Amino acid sequence: MNLLQHAGRAARSTVAGLARGIRHIWRTRIVRPALFGLSFAAAALPAHAAPPRAPLVSETPLPGAFALAGAGQAAMLVYDPADHAVVAHAVRDLAEDVSAVTGIRPDLRARSTAPKSRHIVLIGTIGRSRAIDGLIRQGRIDVRALRGAWESFLILTVPHPLPGIEDALIIVGSDRRGTAYGVYELSEQMGVSPWTWWADVPAQKHEALWIPAGTRRFGPPSVRYRGLFINDEDWGLFPWAARTFDPARGNIGPKTYERVFELLLRLKANTLWPAMHKVSAPFNADSANAKLADDYAIVMGSSHAEPMLRNNVGEWKGTAQDFNYADNPAGVRAYWEQRVRTNARYESLWTLGMRGIHDGGMVGASTLEGRIDLLSSAIADQRAMLRRHVSPDLSGAKQMFMPYKEVLDLYRGGLKIPDDVTIVWPDDNFGYIRQFPSDAERARKGGMGVYYHLSYLGAPLSYIWLGTTPPALVQEEMTRAYDAGARTVWIANAGDIKPAEIGVSLFLEMAWDIDRWRDRDQVGFLTDWAGRTFGPARAEPIAALLDEHFRLNFERRPEHLQSWLPGERPLYPPTTPFEIGNRYKISSVEIDQRLDRFRTLAAGSDAIRASLPQDYADAFFELVDYPVKAAAAANRRFFGAERYDSLVDTQPTIARDAGAAAIAADVELKALTRRFNETIAGGKWRYIITEEPADSQWRQFRTAPVSLPAPGLAGERPSIAPPSPLKDGGVLWQEAEQFVSNDGWVLHKSLGRGAGTMIAQHAGARLAVRMTVPAGGPRTLSLGMLPLFSNDGSDAVLHLDVQIDANPPVRLDVSHPAESPAWTQGVLDNLLAVELPDRLSPGMHDIVIVARSSGVALDRIASSPSAPAAAH
CATH class of the missing domain: 3.20.20.520 (Glycosyl hydrolase family 115)
Incomplete structure (x- = not known):
């Protein structure tokens, strides 16, 4: 079932089906198992989702819980005016955040002693808040875990902390940033995204906010x-x-x-x-x-x-x-x-x-x-x-x-x-x-x-x-x-x-x-992030959409579609069908599959957007819809223009329709960018987004503007149809995760083509795959590796052995020092193409890859028809 068939359904079924649709399309189009004669064995893969954090905030009352806001009232926010300036900034933001979530604005008091109020949120830094220091001296707060700690904080409930106060929620920091982080941690767990202002993410609405009883410690951070x-x-x-x-x-x-x-x-x-x-x-x-x-x-x-x-x-x-x-x-x-x-x-x-x-x-x-x-x-x-x-x-x-x-x-x-x-x-x-x-x-x-x-x-x-x-x-x-x-x-x-x-x-x-x-994995992070940003009900379909978006653009960024570098002669038109697209000779088949995947993404984004409440519209456009659709339009524009250039003399009808599609994509891209700058959030972000290249500055580092045919030269039907006859050059791809046996390699999902990339965990890690070569002449064999660097320094060479059938292993020393030609090709395509000296005859072959250094990451294996011998 494709994504367009989901678009007209009810919101809940729409967003649930989108994730399944994207995953189905990804599996059938990327892995392409029919091309391989393989025995597939799954690796032990990491789980999708991050372990859940213990909830800090509840919508329903629990025994001993602190009532932060509800029934038209909110606890007073109290801090010491002698505390650090950042604490006052954070407390003021918290007041706004409570109001955004519940519609109830708490009172805010800057005073050195607790006010006469039944319920308070007391916020302060050790050594800078007299009220908190007093509670520490009385033994009401145990801060031994915070003494000397970097940027750490406690969030705890304390009954009857001071005379006249029934209960308090206390946020105490080991230092000035620790206190501020404690405040913003509470805001985020209430439902206020860190991107509330920068991406117009609305606060998640709740009628009441309760903090379960207990003490929670946060920090110190992993990185200072x-x-x-x-x-x-x-x-x-x-x-x-x-x-x-x-x-x-x-x-x-x-x-x-x-x-x-x-x-x-x-x-x-x-x-x-x-x-x-x-x-x-x-x-x-x-x-x-x-x-x-x-x-x-x-x-x-x-x-x-x-x-x-x-x-x-x-x-x-x-x-x-x-x-x-x-x-x-x-x-x-x-x-x-x-x-x-x-x-x-x-x-x-x-x-x-x-x-x-x-x-x-x-x-x-x-x-x-x-x-x-x-x-x-x-x-x-x-x-x-x-x-x-x-x-x-x-x-x-x-x-x-x-x-x-x-x-x-x-x-x-x-x-x-x-x-x-x-x-x-x-x-x-x-x-x-x-x-x-x-x-x-x-x-x-x-x-x-x-x-x-x-x-x-x-x-x-x-x-x-x-x-x-x-x-x-x-x-x-x-x-x-x-x-x-x-x-x-x-x-x-x-x-x-x-x-x-x-x-x-x-x-x-x-x-x-x-x-x-x-x-x-990537899907786990994106699911968690989307749930926090747009609500749990929409997390899975948005994550699936973004996962495919990042996969496609990892294969080639929107800014890197052209097949030549600044200063080089443009490759228009491509000299062979295999040079369409980029320096690595992706075929017309792959281009058409890529454009189809982008069309699916754009349709999926439309369907999700239709299911969202209106108050999420700006945030969704900024964070999801614009990036997804701009990338899709950039690809249609580039490959449509390229197909026009390459086919206008030989297949003019297909070429002119592709030219029309390129022009339509350019119009769409400019409309999307104009909407971002002029309409979203009431014009708040005017001039924040510029389509690349925005001007002629630093042109030695930037892609060239796409050359579009004049409207009179384009066709009547915007369509990027396959060339006729459609050829893919006979290249067979096999994803590295489709292995026969594995000792010491781990699949990093969503990193690279297929399901991901197999990365060796230690020297001696062994991966065995099986590839079937169709009838015909001998074929070349090449490894597609991520351009990682080893842990050994000096842009160290990646070492691995490759053995085909019973032949002696071939030692490969893969060097791609930064700014070398090999590195340039590797980072633009996020793939190092390493050709082996062996040739594969028709039939089934066992291929064993053994890592001999760190940084060895195998994405896929390719076999291609050998070039004919030169005439003498």
Whole structure:
């Protein structure tokens, strides 16, 4: 049964059927078992859903429960005015949240002693709330578990805590952020999404709120510093802030950052690297920004290209050539030290090291040894500044070093980083972490971290439009990093924040509690997230829809559809049917299946939207409908235009109809984007979304605009029909999870094609598959692997053995160093194609793959007709 047949049914049956429909279509179209002569054995797979958290809030009264709100009354919210500023911010938000959920607005009192009220919510930080400290001294609250703990809190009920008070709900934090997180934890469990403002998610309505009796402890977090980097904001956050949200300032300023800080706290994050492109006013150029960050208890840092909290593109007044530590050390030192003096009183993460003015390589030395010496000198001088102005022994000055891009080569080449500095490992900008800590590095006093991209502007092609990094990849790589010891700093490059909400949510939830999502799959996370966002009744169909959306876009992002790179000759028209689509010669058959899957997704989104209450319409469009339909339209536009180009001379009717379909998709895409910017939430998000490419800036890193046929050249019927005759080149795909036997491999669901990717858990892990080759000539055999890096450092080579039948094993050493041609192809298609020297004859073959290193992830196996021998 397809999704369109569900659309006219009642809402409950519609949303229940959608999940089944998407899963059925996925199984029949992706796995394609008829192509293989296989014996299928299922792996031991992780469960879908995360273990349920004990409920903090109930709609019905229970014995001893605390009545937070109901029957027209709400408990008074009380905090000490001497507490940290962030506590007051959180308490005010809680009052709004209780009102949004129940329609009852609680009274709010800032006073050092409890008021004369029968029921109160008492909120405070140990050592800063006199009422709470008094209860601790009297033994009414046991906070031994909080003493000295980082960002932890208790939520507990206490009967008759003080004279005249019948009962209290107490939220007590070990520190200022712990208290704030406790407040926002209560809000979320009441039914207020962390994305209530940023994605217009409505509060889930309840007539009454009860807190069951008892004590619940939360924290400390799995990762100490957790946050976001606002980056490449030129085409979204900046124009929105400057022209819509804060036109009086005309830039990203305190009004915008206040909303960002609230979002971070609701997501239990604590760190921000602020916007830093030329269009944006430097964060610290306005002292109100730093003061506001401190009021919200947000730790400010800066990117790998901005040492010492300096925004080079906006604050360095000399020439780019003067930003040279070999020729102008005094000038650069003075520039850095000025910021250290002004921000010494704030909680900060100080980035050490040096690169060029705007994310380029460091200048001033030409050899490896010279660059290492120059960078070592800069780091020593930076630490001396921190000793002078922040902390004489540096214990109070948290420092980071990010070996990003070419700086990683310096670190691997012998650069020594002081032991108390946190080394923050980079990914390759496409979600694959380049290096993991060694045993010696795990023992470092400063610890380890990860800088991870959910959005990227750079080579070989950017992806700054739609947030399509699959949660499955985030979960796999960040769990791997945590287990390797990267537990001090996690920063995600979130671009403009919108539309990366889903990726941001998972990244920060894992940073807060890694075990919540350990060994859980993408569908499990999406089901949980959708239930919290849109209600449990709609969780499964929305999760199924998004799971397929992320799968399709992992095969090729909407920003990466073209088959050539900037600076290369465009491949129009493709020279053979196998070059339609991308560099990896996907066939016309696969293109048609891909477009069909996108049509199914768009229909599914329509059906779910029709089942939603009206107050969810804006949130659903922002978080689900726009990303799904924009990706679908981008694919129809691109492949329709490509089919027009390739067939207009040979099959003009099919070509012109495909051209018409491309034009219609372009019209739809622009209407969707216009709706996001002009209609959703009453125009709240005007200018926040721009279709990629939005302009001609940074064109060396961005996809080219799609060339559409003029309307007079297009056909009358918008339709992307298969070419005639339809050919697929005889390529046979076999998914790695369709194995005969397995020892030491685990299926990571939804990561890659088919059901997922098989990842070896240790050296020596053995996977056996069986492939049937049809009659005909011999065929080539290739492995499709995810472009992971091994745990061994130095962009280490992946090692594996492949044995076919009784032949001797073939040793494969798969090298794909970052920015190499192999890496470029691998990250654009999220697949490394590794061809074996063997040729397969017709018949059944047993293939055994043995991992010899970490990072070996097998997605699929392909066999193709061998190329004919060259004539002599």
